[in-house]
Amino acid sequence: MNKFFPMNNGGGMGGNGNWKKSLPNFLGEDFFSDFQNLIFDNNGPKLNIYENGNELLCIFALPGLKLEEVDIYAYEKTLEVRGTLHVDYNGFRLIQEEITQGQFKRTVELPYPVRDDKVDASYQRGVLIIHLHRLIRSTPVKKKVNIQNLDDE
Known part of the structure; x- marks a missing residue:
């Protein structure tokens, strides 16, 4: 007898539904949670990044975002977005929740590194768009360092 797919009296998988209960044992306890991560991102809201020359567009899906409760930081090669999403309707009770x-x-x-002084953001219809510009550093300049002589003092 297979411990993962117990047979019923007739020797087949049968219609008693036991095979459904045994499926997690056969596939592993974390099998289905891996698929859930394809739908719900544990890193935060879903994001697309687009590039055009020296510019980036970062598009976040954020339904229910209140602009007074969001902070955006752009520094070096990092973009950080923090906030709170509110998807609720007064007078209604939540029955099923799939929107974070x-x-x-x-x-x-x-x-690539971006300029922190040239960042634009807009929000419309549940989509946050952040427009960033590449940080273009001037060519390195060789600068002589002066040495302070402490023996003369």
Whole structure:
């Protein structure tokens, strides 16, 4: 007898439903949670990044975002977005929840350093768009370091 797929009296898988209960044992306890991560991102809200020359567009799906409760930080090769999502309707009781609510934080490594003085953000119809510009550093300059002589003092 197979411990993962117990047979019923007739020797087949039968219609008693025991095979459904044994499926997690056969596939492993974490099998289905791996698929859940394909749908719900544990890193935070879903994101697309687009590039055009020296510019990036970071598009976040954030339904129910209140702009007074969101912070955006862009520094070096990092973009960080923190906030709170509110998807509730007064007078209605929540029956099924698939849209994430509450506090979130998403930190993203960007493909190159960005300027922190030239960041634009807009929000419309549940989508947060962050427009970033590549940090272009001038060519390195060789600078002589002066040495202070402490023996002369």
